[in-house]
Amino acid sequence: MKQVVVHPERCVGCMQCMLACATAHSKTLHLFTAVREDPLPKPRIHVGAGIHGEGFPNRCRHCDPAPCMLACLPGAISRIPETNTVVIDPDTCINCASCAMACPFGVIRYHGDAAAPPGKAVAVKCDNCTARQKKGMVPACVEVCKSGALTFEEPASALGRKTREVARSVSRDAGGEPIAPGFALLNAVKRSQIEMEKR
């Protein structure tokens, strides 16, 4: 089953994914009109900065079992089996924040939302762009990310590819297929260290 896979070593911190996510969850689905909506649409993916300014796109992992789902006493959180997506029903949510306290990744926020009753703050998080997937589209964050930091694919194939990239990054004479920029940098650092140790 395809999922949004994060490749933080490719993120350039442009935050286009946040903008696209907020727009995809607006009433009008268009940036120029979405910015005038009430409530103002907000993203469900958040790009944080590492100690060297590296971007890290943080999003819901749709854990199984999901701690947020176990913590929600009113039963507002459920899983869509077809897409393995954990979703929150804004009509049932009582805004108690238990799910955010249970989430190990800090991806749940509380605010008004286009899908929530008017004036009601609810728990909001990534829904894997379920509405877009029903139309045969990929999640908005993936579509807009031009650096390849977000992909929509089978996790097993992504992990296999990443394992090969990491292995190649420590190989002195890699050659052949190109490696990702982040790993190329690691490769260069590793080679420098080896050269310095030789002196």
Ligand code: SF4
């Ligand atoms: S759009 Fe891609 S490169 Fe830009 S911040 Fe988001 S994940 Fe990073």
Ligand code: SF4
């Ligand atoms: S804030 Fe809403 S979704 Fe989260 S645990 Fe409470 S009722 Fe459930």
